[in-house]
Amino acid sequence: xxxxxxxxxxxxxxxxxxxxxxxxxxAYSILFNVQxxxxxxxxxxxxxxxxxxxxGKIHKIESKNAFVACRSSDCEISKATAFSICESCxxxxxxxxxxxxxxxxxxxxxxGMKFKRFNLEFFGICKKCKKD
Amino acid sequence: xxxxxxxxxxxxxxxxxxxxxxxxxxAYSILFNVQxxxxxxxxxxxxxxxxxxxxGKIHKIESKNAFVACRSSDCEISKATAFSICESCxxxxxxxxxxxxxxxxxxxxxxGMKFKRFNLEFFGICKKCKKD
DNA sequence: ATAACGTCTGTTATAATATAACATATTTGA
DNA sequence: TCAAATATGTTATATTATAACAGACGTTAT
Numbered sequence: 001x002x003x004x005x006x007x008x009x010x011x012x013x014x015x016x017x018x019x020x021x022x023x024x025x026x027a028y029s030i031l032f033n034v035q036x037x038x039x040x041x042x043x044x045x046x047x048x049x050x051x052x053x054x055x056g057k058i059h060k061i062e063s064k065n066a067f068v069a070c071r072s073s074d075c076e077i078s079k080a081t082a083f084s085i086c087e088s089c090x091x092x093x094x095x096x097x098x099x100x101x102x103x104x105x106x107x108x109x110x111x112g113m114k115f116k117r118f119n120l121e122f123f124g125i126c127k128k129c130k131k132d
Numbered sequence: 133x134x135x136x137x138x139x140x141x142x143x144x145x146x147x148x149x150x151x152x153x154x155x156x157x158x159a160y161s162i163l164f165n166v167q168x169x170x171x172x173x174x175x176x177x178x179x180x181x182x183x184x185x186x187x188g189k190i191h192k193i194e195s196k197n198a199f200v201a202c203r204s205s206d207c208e209i210s211k212a213t214a215f216s217i218c219e220s221c222x223x224x225x226x227x228x229x230x231x232x233x234x235x236x237x238x239x240x241x242x243x244g245m246k247f248k249r250f251n252l253e254f255f256g257i258c259k260k261c262k263k264d
Numbered sequence: 265a266t267a268a269c270g271t272c273t274g275t276t277a278t279a280a281t282a283t284a285a286c287a288t289a290t291t292t293g294a
Numbered sequence: 295t296c297a298a299a300t301a302t303g304t305t306a307t308a309t310t311a312t313a314a315c316a317g318a319c320g321t322t323a324t
Binding site: 062086103113118126 | 194195216218219225227229232235236239241242243244245246247248249250251252253254255256257258259
């Protein structure tokens, strides 16, 4: 049985940084930010990231190779993720839309494949950037 | 105005390889495959890939950093992509489902952001792999 | 308690993915 | 035909991610 609640030292450090950030963080940017805390190597970051993703604490934005904190308390969300991404300022917003999530979770491939998980990324220009 | 129909030499070479492949191809695997045709550097591959993506001839599978040929004649599809990915055999299938596409194209963010494009990736185990 | 196990850590090295920058050639269109 | 846009070739380098090995730390079953 995996430990569901407690985070290891490195996991906590990495999660803290990601949660404090305003936007998505890249692995090496996390690394530079935690070097004062004694973490020195990419491996340490990637290991923590993997575990945090597994726990649903963070998500990877695949199109950006960057990581954001999950702001939904629902654990299931890590099997059903959707994001809104601004192509101008790089802002990422997690979309929690029950209808959307249900619609996609119920979607089945014509060829009979049963889906366990999906990731959806929307792109556009956010309100803020449109004004400029 | 961009040339919509004609492909340059390198673009054609890269597209040919991707179209012939059974599954998604990675950039460096494409490179190794076309070295006999005189293409020597990653740049040449990535440049061709970028253009082909822009034309909607191929798509990038973000979660795999790999590329597949578009098998839909509809150009619009490059602004609305959906894929089915087997986590066991790595097979990727492009999903062309009008309802799904319409549903997602019509989806609007609560915060007023207008989406121009989306990419959806479903994960599971394909029929073939389930048998094994 | 202690041995066995699973998990986490630290570390060095290297693989895999992608872009920068510069020089030149080719195509296209006004 | 000349300017602009697009494509090419090339070298170097940046960025992202994993392999492989060694050791530490906590649980828990005996």
